[in-house]
Amino acid sequence: MSTFERYLTLWVALCIVVGIALGHFFPSVFVAIGALEIARVNLPVAVLIWLMIIPMLLKIDFSALAEVGRHWRGISVTLFVNWAVKPFSMALLGWLFIGWLFRPLLPADQIDSYIAGLIILAAAPCTAMVFVWSNLTKGEPHFTLSQVALNDAIMIVAFAPIVALLLGLSAITVPWSTLVLSVALYIVIPVIISQIIRKNLIRNGSTARLDTLLTKIQPASLAALLATLVLLFSFQGEQILAQPMIIALLAVPILIQVYFNSGLAYLLNRASGEEHCVAGPSALIGASNFFELAVAAAISLFGFNSGAALATVVGVLIEVPVMLSVVAIVNRTKSWYEAGPAVSRNAAQRPRSESSAS
Structure with a gap:
């Protein structure tokens, strides 16, 4: 790990402060940048996400995707x-904290809207950013790609019914243009670009040129992550400073949700005997959110200035720093994880099963 990566948490904290300050002192600039969007997908953020995930996608050999079935435990846990x-x-955390414990501290006319925003945020698993989290935990890239693709397919049919059920609506307005464009921008196009580059770099089975490129562009990937953080916080700098108490209260159930779901996925993978390189991304995919879709759906249903929209924006703001803390936990507990009885037993059996399969 480089010195830069070792102090990533510090850089994240500085980027949050810088982003809020820039958004406060130069609001018109970031309003203009925030307006550069199609179907509520911000194009500058999309470009930065490309810079983040393409290096991870370059590592994926599509011919090896057929082997991902051996990680059925991790796939089952994540789903x-x-x-x-x-x-x-x-939904339970929203009703508990926003609907009950924090109710006296929040605008009474927005309580239900805040809860709705939290539910919308949790109903769609993250797509692009999980490649970054997976890479930081040395996660199995083929598992990560296949899991993201599977979640995207399920999301198309499950997002609307789940949100409708939990919100008590007979029907919801799904921003299909946002969903389709996000999947295309964050998954399909980067995968195509990365595989074209990979094919051109690998000659006669040698990966030397690919390895050299990956070494050179890795710092750019982390820099794009930090730049994304600056943009996200600058977009909402005024809101953060104008209503810090509301944002802090909304962050509580989101934080509990992230740690609960990532911890649950991590422990279930350990109990099932899945490898750590799969359990890490499984926990992170299980906890992160597809914030572009969530914000768009909240705005479509409740309006731009609604409590629901604000709740989804809070999810956007805490996504990166909180997920980095989950990454740190996963990395630091690797020895404990691999000491689990089921993990140890499967690790001892794996060489024999693999050799017999071959």
Whole structure:
């Protein structure tokens, strides 16, 4: 790990402060940047996400994707947490904290809207950013790509019914243009670009040129992560300074949700005997949110100035720093994880099963 990566938490904190300050002192500049969007997908942020995830996608050999089935435990755990636990646990946390404990401290006419925003935020698993989190935990890239693709497919049919069920609506307005464009921008196009580059760099089975490129562009990937953080906080700098108490209160159930779901996925993977390189991204995918879709859906349903929109924006603001803390936990507990009985047993059996399969 480089010195820069070792102090990543410090750089994140500085970027948050810088972003809020820039948004406060130069609001018109960042309003203009924030307006550069199509179907509520911000194009500058999309470009930065490309810079973040393409280096990770370059590592993926599509011919090896067929082997991802051996990680069925991790896939099962992630799907269970994403679709059977996460939206419902957020609904419970929203009703507990926003609807009850914090009710006297919040605008009475926005209580239901805040809860709705939290539910919308939790109902869609993250797409692009999980490649960054997976890379930081040395996660298995083929598992990460296949899991993201599977979640995207499920999201198309499950997002609307789950949100409608939990919000008590007969029907919801799904911003399909945002969903389709986000998947295309953050998954399809970067995958195509990365595979074209990978194919051109690998000659006669040698990966030397690819390895050299990856070494050179890795710092650019982390720099793009920090620049994204500056942009996200600068977009909302005025809101943060204008209503810090509301944002802090909304952050409480989101924080609990992230740590609960990531911890649940991590522990279930350990109990099932899954490898650590799969458990890490599984925990991170299980906890992160597709904030572009969440913000767009909240605005479509409740309006730009609604409590629901603000709640989803709070999810955007804390996504990067909180997920980095989960990354740190996953990395620091690797020895404990691999000492688990099921993990140790499967690790001892794996060489024999793999050799017999070959």
